[in-house]
Amino acid sequence: MAANYSVLLVAALIVLSLPVLTLFVLAPLVRASRPNKVKLEPYECGVPASSFAFDHRFSVRYFLIAVLFIIFDVETVFLFPWAIRFKQLGWFGAVEMAVFLAILLVGYFYAWKRKVLTWV
Amino acid sequence: MTWNDVVFLLPEIIISIGASLLLLAPVVGWRQRETSAKWSMLILLGITALTVIGCSYWVQEIPQSRSLAGMFALDGFAIFFKLIFITAIAMITLLSDDFLRESRYSVWEYYSLLGFALCGMMFMVSGMSLISIYIGLELMSLSSYILAGFFKNEEKSTEAAMKYFVLGAVSSGILLYGISLIYGVCGSLNLLDIGRALSTIITNDALMFGVMLLGAGLCFKMAAVPFHVWTPDVYEGAPTPITAFLSTASKAAAFSIFARIFYLALHDFQLDWSNVLATISALSMVLGNLAAITQDNVKRMLAYSSIAHAGYALLGIISLNSLGLRGVLIYSLVYVFANLGIWATVLMLRRHEYGGERVDDFEGLSRRAPFWAFAMVIFLLSLGGIPPTAGFIGKYFLFAAAIQAGFGWLAILAVLMSAVSMFYYLRLVVAMYLREGREADVAITRPLQIVAATCLIITLLLGIYPTPLINQATESSRWIGARAAIIPHAGR
Amino acid sequence: MLNHLWLIPALPLLGFLLNGLFGKRLGNGFVSLVGPLSSFLSAVAGTVAVLQYHHQYPNGDRHVDVVYNWISSGGVGADLAFQLDPLSIVMLLVVTWVGFLIHLYSVGYMAHEEGYWRYFSYLNLFLAEMLVLVLGSSYLVMFVGWEGVGLCSYLLIGFYYDKDFAVAAGKKAFVVNRIGDFGFLVAMFLMFAYFGTVDFAKVSQIASGGVEPGLVTAICLLLFLGATGKSAQIPLYVWLPDAMAGPTPVSALIHAATMVTAGVYMIARPNALYRLAPDALMVVAIIGALTAIFAATIGIRQNDIKKVLAYSTVSQLGFMFIGVGVGAFTAGIFHLITHAFFKACLFLGSGSVIHAMSGEQDIRRMGGLWKKIPITAWTFLIATIAIAGFPPLSGFFSKDEILASALANPYFPDLGVWIWAIGTVAALFTAFYMFRLFFLTFGGSFRGTQEQEHHLHESPWTMTVPLVVLAAGSILGGALTVNHFLEHWLELPTFEVSPARAWLAMIASTIVAILGTWFAYALFGRRGLAADERFERRAPAVARTLENKYYVDEFYDEALVTPLERFSRFLWRGIDALIDGILALGGYVVAAVGDLLRFLQTGNVRNYALMFFVGVIVFIWIFA
DSSP states (O other), X not given: OHHHHHHHHXXXXXXXXXXXXXIXXXXXXXXXXOOOHHHHSSSOSSSOOSSOSTTOOOOHHHHHHHHHHHHHXXXXXXXXXXXXXXXXXXXXXXXXXXXXXXXXXXXXXXXXXXXXXXXX | OOHHXXXXXXXXXXXXXXXXXXXXXXXXXXXXXXXXXXXXXXHXXXXXXXXXXXXXXXXXXXXXXXETXXXXXXXXXXXXXXXXXXXXXXHHXXXXXXXXXXXXXXXHHHHHHHHHHHHHHHHHHTBOBHXXXXXXXXXXXXXXXXXXXXXXXXXXXXXXXXXXXXXXXXHHHHHHHHHHHHHHHHSOOBHHHHHHHHHHSOOOHHHHHHHHHHHHHHHHHHTOTTSOTHHHHHHHHSOXXXXXXXXXXXXXXXXXXXXHHHHHTSGGGHHHHHHHHHHHHHHHHHHHHHHHHTOOBHHHHHHHHHHHHHHHHHHHHHXXXXXXXXXXXXXXXXXXXXXXXXXXXHHXXXXXXXXXXXXXGXXXXXXXXXXXXXXHHHHHHHHHTOTTSHHHHHHHHHHHXXXXXXXXXXHHHHHHHHHHHHHHHHHHHHHHHHSOOOSOOOOOOHHHHHHHHHXXXXXXHHHHOOHXXXXXXXXXXXXXXXXXXXXXXXXX | OGGGTTHHHHHHHHHHHHHHHHHHXXXXXXXXXXXXXXXXXXXXXXXXXXXXXXXXXXXXXXXXXXXXEEEOSXXXXXXXXEEEOHHHHXXXXXXXXXXXXXXXXXXXXXXXXXXXXXXXXXXXXXXXXXXXXXXXXXXXXXXXXXXXXXXXXHHHHTTSTTSHHHHHHHHHHHHHHHHHHHHHHHHHHHHHHHHSOOBHHHHHHHHHTTOOHHHHHHHHXXXXXXXXXXXXXXXXXXXXXXXXXXXXXXXXXXXXXXXXGHHHXXXXXXXXXXXXXHHHHHHHHHHHHHHHHHHHHHHHTOOBHHHHHHHHXXXXXXXXXXXHHTTOHHHHHHHHHXXXXXXXXXXXXXXXXXXXXXXXXXXXXXXOOTTTSHHHHXXXXXXXXXXXXXXXXXXXXXXXXXXXXXXXXXXXXXXXXXXXXXXXHHHHHHHHHHXXXXXXXXXXXXXXXXXXXXXXXXXXXXXXXXXXXXXXXXXXGGGGGGGGHHHHHHOOOOOOOOHHHHHHXXXXXXXXXXXXXXHHIIIIIHHTTHHHHHHHHHOHHHHHHHHTGGGHHHHHIIIIIHHHHHHHXXXXXXXXXXXXXXXXXXXXXXXXXXHHHHHHOOSOHHHHHHHHHHHHHHHHHHHO
C-alpha cells in the first residue's frame, strides 16, 4: 500500500515545496526588507488597529452574526443548482424550495424577534 | 422526491412544522403562556402519533415501503420505534411541566427542541442510508446538547452540555470517518447495497477500520464502555427531565439504529465485529453494574445502570438472529418505560433544587406515598429483570438470543451481572421501605402520576401478558429479518 | 377446582391487594379478617383441588392447568401453567395449612405492632408467591414464585425497619439469595438452549432420552446452587440466622416451614435429572451432611432462642439434602413435612415465650417458665422430642429414613457410610442443643428482671391453638410412613434398604437421641448456665469459635464484600477518573496549543499558509 502512494508523496512534496521555497526562502533573500510599523499591520487599510488579536475579546454578537451569515450563505448554495433545473423540476421543485426557504425564514424571524440582529 | 414520498415523510413533516411553530410562539408574544406550550406540545405529539399509525396502514397497502431514492424506509421496525419515541417524548413533556414552571427559562424553546430531537430520531430510525441516518442522528444530538445545557445559569447544566457537546462532536467525526471508509470500500451508502457489496468483497483493513469507527461512534451514542465516560457527568448535570430523555428515548434511538445498520448492512460481515462488540458488551455490563453499586447520587447510579443496559442491548445485536432482533425491540420498549417510571418517581421527590437525587431522599417513601413506592419497586424489578415484570421478558429474549448465537459465556455473564444489578436497585428499595423517612416532602403532581401510572401498567401488563408485545415485535422485525436472511421463528 | 388452580395463589394475592391498598385506611379489624381469611380460603381451595385430583387421577398422574400462553414465540415459548401431582400436593398442603395457622397466630402476636396492615399484606403476598412456586408446572413459573418469596422474605426480615440490624439482615438475605438465583437462571437458560423447553416433565423426558451427561450434571449443580441459596446450605447459609431479625411468625413460616424448603423441592422435582448425574447427587449429599453437622455444632453455643432454632433449621435442611442427595427423595420430602410441623411449632413456641417475656430473646435471662406458660411449654417439649429424634414421634421416622438410606444408597456406597456417620453425629448434637435450649428456657429458676416476671402470661388462643395443632402434627406426622404410605403415594424413585442396615441406623439414631438428651440434662438440666461457663473455662478456643459461628461472616466480609466494594469504587473513582484525567489532560493540551496558536496567529497570511502546508505534509506522511 505504502509503495503505491509513495509516488504521490514525492509529487506532493515537490509541489508543496515550491511555494514554500519561493515564499519563505527565495523571497526574503532577494527582496528588499525595510519594514515599518504600518507595513506590519495585518490589514494595511489605513485604519489603525485598536489592539492585537492576542488580548482582545470579541463581543459574542460577532459570533451570532457570523453564524447567521453562514446559515444564509449556505442557503444560496442550494439555490443555484435548483435554479438551473427549475424547469425540469416543475411545480414540485418550486414548492419544495418554498418549503426550504420557509424553514430558513422561521429561523430568521426567530433571530430577528430575539433581537439578535440589533446591535446594542 | 414524489408526492408519495411526502406521505412517507408525513410524520416527520408534521413534527418539524409543529416544532417550528413552537419556536415562533414565544416571539409573537406568547412567552408567558406556559400551559398552552405544554398542551400544544402534547397535541402535536398526538397528531404525529396518529399520522404514524395512519402511515403504517398506508404502508401495508403498497408493497414498496421505501422512498427518497431508497434512503428512507417506513417498515414495521421504524414504526415500532417511532411510536416508542413519541410516547416517551410525550411522557417527558409531562415530566418537564412542573420542573420548568419553577425555573426562569422559556418553555416554548424547550418543547421546540424536544420536537426537533424527536424529528431527528424518527428520521434516523427510518434511515436506509448511512447519510440519512447521520442527518437524523445529528439533528437529535444537536438538540440534546442544547437541552442538556438548557438551564444555562446553572454551572452543572452548562458543564454537562459542554462535555456532551465536545465529546459528541468528536464521536460524530469518528462516525463520519467510519462512514466514509465504508463508502470508499463498498461504493454506496445504502444499507442494502453495502450488505450486498460485503457479501462479495473480501475483508480488508480499510473496511474493518471503517466498521470499527462506525461502531465506536454508535457505541458513544448508546453509552457503551469504553465510550461511556460522558454519561455519569452529563446525566448528573442535565436537568432531570432531560436526563430522562437522554436515558430513555435517546438511548432507544441508539439501540434501534445500531440494530438496523448491523442487521441490514453488516450481517455478512458478522464474525469480524461480533467478538469486538461482545467484549464491549461484557465490559459495559461489568463496569456499569459494579460501578453503580457505590453511587450515592441516584442520577449517577442510573447513569451507570444505563451503561449496563447498553451492554444487555448489545447482546441482541451481536447475536444476529431473529430472537436478538425481536429482543432489541422488546427490550427497548420495556427499558424505556421502566426508566421513565423511575424518573417520574425521582421527580416526585424534588424537595429543593437537587432533591430526589440522593439515595437518602428516598427514605421512608413507602410511608409517605405507598403506592408510588410500590410502583418504584416494580420499575426497579423490571430493570433487574425479575419476573413477572416486563424487564424479564426483554432479558429472556436477549439472553436466549445470545445463547442461540453461541455466546453462552456472555449470556452467563449477563445473568450474573443482572444479579449484581439488584444490589444497587435494592438500595433504593431499602431506603424506601426499610428506613425512617424525614418530614413528608413529596410533590406528587397530576402529570407525574399519569406518567408513573402509565409506566406501571405497561411494565406489569407486559410482564404478565407479553404475547401482544412479542407478536408485535415479531411482526415489526419481519422486513428487516427477511433482508438480514434470518428467518423469523428461527428458534428451536 | 382442577381447572381453576390459579385461584389457589390468586386468593392470597387478592388479600395482599386488599390489605396493601386499603389496610391502612380500614384499620386492624379489616386486616385481621382479610389476612387469615384469604389464606384459609386458599387452603380450602387447595384441599378441594387435592380431593378432586385424587378422584380423577387415582394413579397419581400429572394434572396441568394452563392459564394462558405466557411467552409465545417460536423457540422461547412458555406457558403460565399450574400443575398438580403428588409432590406438589404435599407442598401445597403444607404451605396452605401451616400458612393459615401462622396467619392466625400472627393476629395475636402482631396485634400491638405498628404496620399491622403492612405485615399482613407482605405475608399474604408471600403465601401467593410460595403457592406459585410449588404449583408451577415449569422451571420458569417456579422461578417467578422463587423470586417472589425472596422479595417477601426480604421485606419481612426488614419489617422492623427502625432496627439497623433488621435492615442489614434483610439486605443480606436478598443479596445472598441472588447468588443462588444466578445458578437457577443459568440452569434455566441451559435447559432452554439445549432442550428447548423449561417444562418439568418435558425436560426430564428429554434428558432421560439421552443427552450429554456433563450437561445434565451442570444443570443439576446449577440448580443446586440455587437451592443452597434459598435453603441456606453451605456456603450460602449465612443469611438465615440473621433473618431471625424478622417477626417470629415469619421465621416460623418462611424461614422454617416453607420457603427454605423450596430448595429440597427443587432437587426432588427434577429427580429424573439428578439420577442421571450421580456426581451432582454426591455433591448434594456431601454439602447436606457438612451443613447438618456444621450448623448443629454452632447451635450448641447460641444464646438467642431464635438463633438456636435458626441454626437448627439450617442443620435440619442439611438432613433433607442428605436425603435427596443419596437418592432417597421420599425420605427428604418426608423430613420436609415433619420438619414443617415441629419447627413451626418450635418457632411459634419461641414466639410465645418471647411474647411472655416482653420481648426478651436471650435464654440466659429466662428459665423456670414451665409453670408459667404451660401450653407453650408442653407443645415446645413435644416438638423438641420430635426434632431430637425419639420414637415414635415424627422426627424420628423421617430422620431415621434419611440416615438408613444414606447407609444403603446405591449411587456412592463407600461415601454413604461416611455420610451416615456424619449425619448420626449431627443428630447427637441436635438432641443436645435442643434440650439445652429447652432446659435453659423452661427448667431451673427464673433469671430475668422483676418486671418481666411480673408480666409473664400465657398467650391468647389465636396463638396457642396453632401451637397445639402443630404439636399434634409433630406427634402424628410419623404415621405417614405406616405401610410406606408416603412412598407409594409420592411414587418418587427409590431403592431397597436391607433390614440389617435399617435396624443399624434405627438403633444408632435412638441411641444418639438418648445420649444427646442425657448430656443436655446432665449439664443444663442440673447445673443450668454453670455448664456453659465450665465449657468456656475448659476449652475457651472452641467455645469462642462456636460462639462466633466459625467466623464465617467475618471471613465473607473480608474475602468477598470488602474487595467487591473496593473494586466498585476503583471502577468509578479509578478507571473513570483515569479516563476523565486523560480527557482533562487533553483539555490542558488543547489550551496549551491554543496559547501557542494564539501566538502564531500573528495576522501574517504567509505564516498561516506555512502552517497549512506543514499540516498537509504531516497528514499525508502519516497516512501514506
